[in-house]
Amino acid sequence: MIYHLFQLLKEYDIPGQGLMNYLSFRAFLASATAMLFSLLVGKKIIALLQRKQIGETVRDLGLQGQIEKKGTPTMGGVIIILSILTAVLLFCDLTNVYVLLLLLSTLWCGALGFTDDYIKVFKHNKEGMSEHGKLLAQILLGLVIGLTVWTSDDIVVREKVAIPEEEVKSTKTTIPFVKDHEFDYKWLSPLKGKWNWYTKWMIYVLMIVFVITACSNGTNLTDGLDGLAAGTSAIVGVVIGVLAWLGGNLIDSDYLNIMYIPGSGEIAIFMSAFVGALIGFLWYNSYPAQVFMGDTGSLTIGGIIGVSAVLIRKELLLPLLCGIFLMESLSVLMQRTYFRWTKRKTGEGARIWSMTPLHHHYQDKKQVPGKVLISKPVPPHHEAKIVARFWIVGILLAVATLALLKVR
DSSP, X not given: OHHHHHHHTGGGOOTTGGGGGOHHHHHHHHHHHHHHHHHHHHHHHHHHHHHTTOBOOOOOOSBTTOGGGTTOBOOTHHHHHHHHHHHHHHHSOTTOHHHHHHHHHHHHHHHHHHHHHHXXXXXXXXXXXXXXXXXXXXXXXXXXXXXXXHHOXXXXXXXXXXXXXGEEOOOEEEOTTSTTOEEEGGGGOSOOTHHHHHHHHHHHHHHHHHHHHHHHHHHHHHTTSTTHHHHHHHHHHHHHHHHHHHHTXXXXXXXXXXXXXXXXXXXXXXXXXXXXXXXXXXXXHSSSOSOOOHHHHHHHHHHHHHHHHHHTTOGGGHHHHTHHHHHHHHHHHHHHHHHHHHHHHHSSOOBSSSSSSHHXXXXXXXXXXXXXXXXXXXXXXXXXXXXXXXXXXXXXXXXHHHHGGGOO
């Protein structure tokens, strides 16, 4: 709103007014605003959650320091969402299609996570929403984003920066290790001619649905230790913001030989607010946590990461950038698959790790029945150490992702 106010008053030549035209200045203001809002309002929201007795229910799974978390306020993701929305509404261009899609994703995933937490806390159902219900809502969001990318005239790319006339609808995306950094989903289409145009877009939309759903669930699984999901997501958010900045800038995209996406620079401002909100939330969520984000926060964070990556055409970099989320998700999938397979073969299920998601394997302190392929550390690691090491891995993956821009 401040951005639009300055645009309306630009004919009056107010001192410093031109600063609002710089993405860097607005990104700084958005990040600072979200961080301060999270710090200042977060304390009041935590007090409100405590008064309403909205606390975490804990089952004793034999994890170090787990029982001490009982009663800690949850649904703190509301702090993150409000901080992001406040900063974005103040400093982003609200007519930009990318900003509108990210706002929709934030509210959509926030409502989904809030519903899940509400069922857990107030209906006393530890399972929350059904897996099918959450999956359906995530798929619907993916379809909305995918179909908008397909049909909107405002979502285009300029394949050759030097030729302005070549702003086109495209199914191309960024891929590392090749000369032009581009992969076109039409190469996966089994059809040619006129039908190729339809099938390539359907393949692209399905890929968008998969990415958004996977990111949202991956972040949800990672949220299990104080500060783990928030800190790791902030690292990812910084990289996506940098990539959005580069892809939305004519000079930088030309220099790096990556596709120029007009208008996508606004995503950098959104991601600045995203990172600021997470850092402010970490003030209260770092060990020992005063509040948990709950599904209200984790599903929202994952949705924002997935949608923003799709919009800047960097979704194929996510397996590296979001390697922490990927391994957390794969650990659960591999554990379930291996357990069922060994139970059918031998009658007694075996495990790969003592417990999943992966971070709990390093925290587990009780004896697990049956065979475990990968021994857990003895004694178990303190969760603060696990979180710090996961952050370090996340930083290394972030640096590697940015370095791939020059590896071809």
